[in-house]
Amino acid sequence: MPIRDDFPDYLLAPDPRGSALSRAMSGIDQNGQAKNINVVEERPLTIFLNSQEIVTAMTIGDYPKYLALGFLYNQGMLSGADDVSSVQYDDELKTVVVRTKSQTDYEEKLKKKTRTSGCAVGTVFGDMMDGLQGVTLPAAEVRTSWLYALADKINRTPSLYLEAGAIHGTVLCQQDRPLVYMEDVGRHNAVDKVAGWLLAEQATAADKILYTTGRLTSEMVMKTALMGIPVLVSRSGFTAWAVEIAQDVGLTLVGRMRGQRFVCLAGHERLIRDADVSISTDSASLDSGR
Amino acid sequence: MPIRDDFPDYLLAPDPRGSALSRAMSGIDQNGQAKNINVVEERPLTIFLNSQEIVTAMTIGDYPKYLALGFLYNQGMLSGADDVSSVQYDDELKTVVVRTKSQTDYEEKLKKKTRTSGCAVGTVFGDMMDGLQGVTLPAAEVRTSWLYALADKINRTPSLYLEAGAIHGTVLCQQDRPLVYMEDVGRHNAVDKVAGWLLAEQATAADKILYTTGRLTSEMVMKTALMGIPVLVSRSGFTAWAVEIAQDVGLTLVGRMRGQRFVCLAGHERLIRDADVSISTDSASLDSGR
Numbered sequence: 210m211p212i213r214d215d216f217p218d219y220l221l222a223p224d225p226r227g228s229a230l231s232r233a234m235s236g237i238d239q240n241g242q243a244k245n246i247n248v249v250e251e252r253p254l255t256i257f258l259n260s261q262e263i264v265t266a267m268t269i270g271d272y273p274k275y276l277a278l279g280f281l282y283n284q285g286m287l288s289g290a291d292d293v294s295s296v297q298y299d300d301e302l303k304t305v306v307v308r309t310k311s312q313t314d315y316e317e318k319l320k321k322k323t324r325t326s327g328c329a330v331g332t333v334f335g336d337m338m339d340g341l342q343g344v345t346l347p348a349a350e351v352r353t354s355w356l357y358a359l360a361d362k363i364n365r366t367p368s369l370y371l372e373a374g375a376i377h378g379t380v381l382c383q384q385d386r387p388l389v390y391m392e393d394v395g396r397h398n399a400v401d402k403v404a405g406w407l408l409a410e411q412a413t414a415a416d417k418i419l420y421t422t423g424r425l426t427s428e429m430v431m432k433t434a435l436m437g438i439p440v441l442v443s444r445s446g447f448t449a450w451a452v453e454i455a456q457d458v459g460l461t462l463v464g465r466m467r468g469q470r471f472v473c474l475a476g477h478e479r480l481i482r483d484a485d486v487s488i489s490t491d492s493a494s495l496d497s498g499r
Numbered sequence: 500m501p502i503r504d505d506f507p508d509y510l511l512a513p514d515p516r517g518s519a520l521s522r523a524m525s526g527i528d529q530n531g532q533a534k535n536i537n538v539v540e541e542r543p544l545t546i547f548l549n550s551q552e553i554v555t556a557m558t559i560g561d562y563p564k565y566l567a568l569g570f571l572y573n574q575g576m577l578s579g580a581d582d583v584s585s586v587q588y589d590d591e592l593k594t595v596v597v598r599t600k601s602q603t604d605y606e607e608k609l610k611k612k613t614r615t616s617g618c619a620v621g622t623v624f625g626d627m628m629d630g631l632q633g634v635t636l637p638a639a640e641v642r643t644s645w646l647y648a649l650a651d652k653i654n655r656t657p658s659l660y661l662e663a664g665a666i667h668g669t670v671l672c673q674q675d676r677p678l679v680y681m682e683d684v685g686r687h688n689a690v691d692k693v694a695g696w697l698l699a700e701q702a703t704a705a706d707k708i709l710y711t712t713g714r715l716t717s718e719m720v721m722k723t724a725l726m727g728i729p730v731l732v733s734r735s736g737f738t739a740w741a742v743e744i745a746q747d748v749g750l751t752l753v754g755r756m757r758g759q760r761f762v763c764l765a766g767h768e769r770l771i772r773d774a775d776v777s778i779s780t781d782s783a784s785l786d787s788g789r
Contacts, residue, residue, distance in 0.1 A: 231739070232739045234737075234739060234742055234764055235764075236762050236763050236764035236765070236767060237762075237763050237767045237770075238760065238761065238762055238763075239643065239759055239760055239761050239772070239774075239776050240772070240776060241772055244762055246755070246762055246764075248736065248737045248738060248739045248742060248764070249736070249737075249738050249739065250738065250739045250740070251716060251717055251738035251739060251740040251741065252740070267716070267717060267718070267740075353529065394714070394716055394738055424684070426541060426557070426684055427541055427557060428557070446538065446539070447524075447536075447538045447539075448538060448539050448540065448541035448684055449521070449522045449524060449538045449539065449540045449541060450540070450541040450542070450557075451541065452524055452538060465536070469529055470528065470529055471528065471529050472526050472527075472528055472534055472536055473526045473527050473528075474524055474525075474526035474536075474538075475526070477526060477527045480527075482529070482530070482531055486529050486530060
């Protein structure tokens with residue numbers, strides 16, 4: 210039974226009418242008239258690894274467990290699903306405790322923080338780069354017709370982004386099917402939630418495509434590669450380092466995708482151009498500029 | 500002597516042709532044709548406070564000293580300009596050392612990190628909220644005609660955002676004049692650079708307006724208030740907590756500004772609607788969706 214009749218592929222998709230995720234607020238418009246708009250909620254969530262407090266993340270609060278799992282995994286603090294013994298969320302305290310079978314001691318790591326361009330407090334930058342050393346991404350085939358279909362479906366999926374603004378979306382896809390659409394006020398929360406979902410569901414990453422509304426930065430590329438996903442796509446632009454890392458790890462990196470136009474700066478050998486690009490049907494996409 | 504003949508108000512404005520800030524990279528387009536595009540650089544910058552390594556920020560690298568000063572100030576690690584004895588940047592090591600007259604010891608604070616929605620590793624969340632306790636923002640008058648003029652000028656200012664995509668801009672303004680336009684790959688770097696500029700130049704904040712291309716989140720609002728700027732404007736959307744904080748500290752918060760439309764969710768008492776909104780001239784702005 211699909212969760213959305215209109216978009217039957219989704220396993221998880223945004224619920225714009227989820228009452229806990231946004232709120233009506235009142236103000237005035239340019240004419241001085243009273244105006245009510247829906248704005249997205251933003252709340253702190255404190256993530257613990259065993260008994261150690263790791264970080265407080267600001268999040269829309271829809272998937273605290275996936276966020277915690279994905280965050281810790283992307284920081285290199287979890288080796289994998291096997292290592293996790295429990296994940297407990299306390300809605301009153303707004304905390305998630307992830308417990309592992311192995312012992313952990315991250316006090317030293319927590320001393321060295323990297324503030325990346327992409328909203329990730331606590332990224333132990335050196336560890337992420339190290340984590341990439343052993344990464345090999347699968348050959349995989351990526352049809353451009355899939356990318357166009359994905360962009361079209363994702364742009365038309367009702368989301369908090371469309372309703373209330375102010376948030377980023379990252380969607381785990383397979384071929385031309387969007388499967389898991391995560392949103393959050395920071396684009397790195399959204400990608401961490403996808404990582405957490407992959408971990409919790411013990412799903413395959415090698416045959417997936419990651420689509421994001423956000424910029425293609427070094428951190429986005431690293432996280433995608435660490436998840437084992439070989440393709441990352443965005444309608445937004447790139448940074449040079451993101452491109453270099455993608456080239457190094459063999460990730461297919463497609464950006465500035467609007468309508469049928471795109472630029473691929475890494476891993477273009479995976480691309481199969483099977484769509485007819487002479488039909489210039491720019492879908493009614495949210496052209497977010499750059 | 501203005502730095503830009505076409506936009507004479509600017510004291511600091513982007514230099515899209517600044518060769519160190521972006522780079523041509525080659526790939527392929529949707530037709531499989533070779534394509535060269537300009538992409539923005541992203542580099543690590545390690546910030547020290549006295550002898551203590553605080554954080555490594557990913558930045559485009561144009562104003563390392565302002566970034567360091569502003570970051571530390573917004574974290575509550577600097578009391579003000581008077582406290583700073585020197586700021587040294589080492590271009591080879593990509594480090595900035597900010598030295599203060601008073602002693603500092605932030606090892607404890609560094610243990611508690613907040614990952615916010617807005618890209619700020621190392622935000623000591625509790626400290627920021629505490630820092631807001633004593634904040635009173637000035638009455639100030641904000642004419643809507645200024646806001647429209649600012650948006651128009653800022654949208655037309657050549658910037659890395661327009662050229663190479665992938666970055667956020669934050670502009671310190673006075674009335675209808677944009678003065679200091681900072682960009683970076685993360686929106687919180689851009690606002691920290693503005694804070695650093697205000698500190699280094701010992702400029703008045705009370706008569707300024709802060710304009711940003713990014714989302715109005717709790718962290719953006721807190722930093723604006725901590726800088727003493729009473730007005731924050733964006734073409735993007737809000738989060739609920741950002742609005743609550745703005746209401747608490749008495750900040751004027753204007754968002755979703757496109758053409759002549761906007762929504763003000765806090766501090767509307769400062770607004771003076773002096774523009775004729777019957778003329779629906781949507782400027783050729785970068786409508787970034789939400």
